[in-house]
Amino acid sequence: MGYVLLLLLVAIGVAVFVSSRNGKQRELERRTAELEPVKKFAFEDITALGVELQSLDGELAGHDLDAGANADYQRALDAYEAAKTAGDAIARPEDLKHVTEILEDGRYAIACVRARVAHEPLPTRRPPCFFDPRHGLSVEDVPYAPPGGATRDVPACALDAERVRAGADPDIRKVMVGAQRVPYWQGGPAYAPYASGYFGRFGVMDMMFMGMMFGGLGGFDALGDGIGALGDGIGDGLGSIGDGVGDMFDGFDGFDF
Template structure:
């Protein structure tokens, strides 16, 4: 109860300080982050190092101040070889795991394509329309920072929740009269105290449930990760007994690198305290599987393979060798998935490979892609040239529950079909003479927008 009183007293101080300028409460956090997920945890604007020519550090800071605490996020980075729409889905996965509602604008610095996605912040279609409008307005002058600022401003106006307080559109904020009696503020303070007290007691149980949910997801993810590490260790042990690898110094070096990755994975597993931490384990496992594939190739006189996702059907099978068309057994639409050699043979002969199973909190076995922790664990990715490359599932990840069979409710992306209904739009377009234009990017997702 003492903590409650302290919190409520702080609220009262804020109310009585109503006349302070909004800028006094606006901080500028560090934009440095090891991964995109890390950046989006602490920042609203994330710009990769190779996109600085489009959005400077000063522009980024100004956008952060403009957004304030609103549920608006901007990412400026290259999409990689898999294209804009899959990159956007990775963003949605990352934000959807932490936020119930948000708007995200994504500027592909490689294609200069800008689009937006909305989940519950504005009305259906608004984010797409705003993205398309700002691109159209600034396509000729190529002023990308101005376009992003106008995008934020229009979204804030549509949501009626401006993130920088009164006057955020450039108009001076109205100030309370210094000569008037403070009775109104006192009454308002009392009302806020009462409201904050009720809110606190409602919020606390909800926070507890959320914490318990994360603890359960972490427990389930650690069990799955232990299986992945055991499978990786078994493959490393098998390679230790391979005289072809042992007799080749370069192959042996790749083998040693795989062992290093395994050890990093075990350390990351021990250090994980929340579901998002498990992405470090998945990255280490994927690196180990890749190094083993390199060792095999070098030992047999072949070039090292390029990096590929793990086998979709069971990541423990190791790195995939091919992309193939696969339809789920319930008759859903075909999708392109990554498969190892053995699973590829099963599909090509018309059969269904065995999908990996994990246990849910009730002890029932479910397909691993339907596990609640799947996006945070198997959907790991890092910033850089291949920022949106999912290490284990390629670019398939899109959000919690996204791999379920059948129809997806509302704003959940369904891996076995098109995106769900519910008005989720990406909007946007291209800056600078591209022929791709805005609108439909395939897969039933309408991102809107255009090219600069």
């Protein structure tokens, strides 16, 4: 009887190991699938900064830059290179925060260069446009209510602020979630670090606001995936235990108790 108990414990141990391994593999696959679209999203922002730098080069043609403008210009160039390096190193959604922090700093440096060349005061450091950070620095806060959410003041570029005041839809950056195109803030939890890098230092993305925004469509999808994975893991574990116990007792067919 002790031998039977030992084999039963071994079978349970193997089943637990297999279930854990399968669960970790599924979690890795889920995280990879979740990361890829957000990583692509960040690289689109990096490319946009590069295009803006090319445009700035054209604007600066024929202008003599003073020490301050040169320093800001170099800072913008360094931010572009640093963002590309950080983008290549993205291995998890949390890494996106570092990339967008760099991009935010680079865009502010570009705004400073333009102000210096125009002999204007340096711009106040405001968060990027909430509707699409590629629009650059916001110029004011406007009241906006995401579908199903409460009205909040969000930073907007001049064009989007004008659209909102006129009752038109702002130019919102959208992502694919399943078969739907939704605002990036409804893309799921993986987009939260992306937004945090742009807006975190300004206190725009407080916990309540992030919970409202990133707990939407994508958040419920992720929750469903997690519950499904948990159920699959439990099912695999129980199935493995049952198979192990069945195999064990099959082995006793020739014994007479």
